[in-house]
Amino acid sequence: MWYPQPDNVVTVKASLPTLPLPPHDARSPLTTDRLLIRPLAASDAEALYVLRTQEEVMRWTSKGEIDPNIEATREKLNHFLPPNDAKTFNCAICLKDSGKLIGMGGCHLYPAEHGWPELGYIFRKEFWGKGIATEFVSAWLRAWEELPRSEREVNVQKNMVNGEGAVQEHLIAITELANLGSQGVLLKAGFERFREYEEKDVSDPNKMVQLVAFRYFPVSRNN
Template sequence: MKKKFPIIETDRLILREVLKEDSADMFLYLSDKEVMKHMGLEPFQTQKETLDEIGWYQTIFKEATGIRWGITHKENGRVIGSCGFFNTHPEHSRAEIGYELSKEYWGKGIASEALEAIIHYGFQHFQLERVEALVEPANSASLKLLEKNGFKQEGLLRHYEFTCGKFDDLYIYSILKGDVVTT
């Protein structure tokens, strides 16, 4: 039996499963070099890369190693970004969080609204105790987003990843279940 993908609704957003039909909307932001700048990936060049990304979202959900919601704006229903958990460790009640958002929606509180919703969902429904985020030091917008949502910086992981032909330092941030009220 296929498990049902959870839908989360906020004031302005619906977070839902991403489908192949969403690939054109997703390609718009996944091919944008500014959106991809701090993601450790080159901007997407082809629709196939977007379909592969959607395939990865479906695989991590099916295999219960993560979940990635499409961020859709209630005004138009288009996928304008994604967010979710991956690198889950159920035995330790922890997961890593990731997100990206179309540039046209930057600075409008959309990412914060989505992040708050999935953090609460993770603590309530996945019994997470800890959510982690790894962020490039130069990604000031993401650092501010995490801090605004209660994440604490724990340290710098030097040369932690090799992406796009270089080693990247990453800050590690976390939020614990006890840091937030999950009503």
């Protein structure tokens, strides 16, 4: 059966992480100077609830508000637990010394609405401004680049890719225009700012929100 594509979408060919992604029990934890980055678990719900009830953190997420109760946190967490690990690569970000969970980050949507995989992250406010997000993104990108890849045809929004046919694999991150902290992290980790646009706010459709899209071109390290 042939389905017509919307006008704003183009089919391109790229080498991308093979779906399904490796399951949680096949993912090794990553360590950096200060962090332990590991697969999320159902038992992370309480620590995530603490993170997701910090207003200063949640105002920058597409949801725009804190979780009303721990059930909402559990529901969110379920998007990243088996069997949903087949299409997400979102991790618990913990302090290496104590194991304390201080953030969550990784690929939470694959494919996202624009067609490419998308990176996102949130950290507890007590740990901002210490280079932790940059340390996380740099380590996580390496793990993303080590995933097995296959050539695939994907439908992506035209303004999220240059050209047609065979293109470089993209990883996208989207921030609010005012979120200079997150933009700083992305630039330091090697992302390129490529598009500024306005769209309806997911958390309040009566409002518009100014967004900036960043892209990164992963280099396959799966040899």
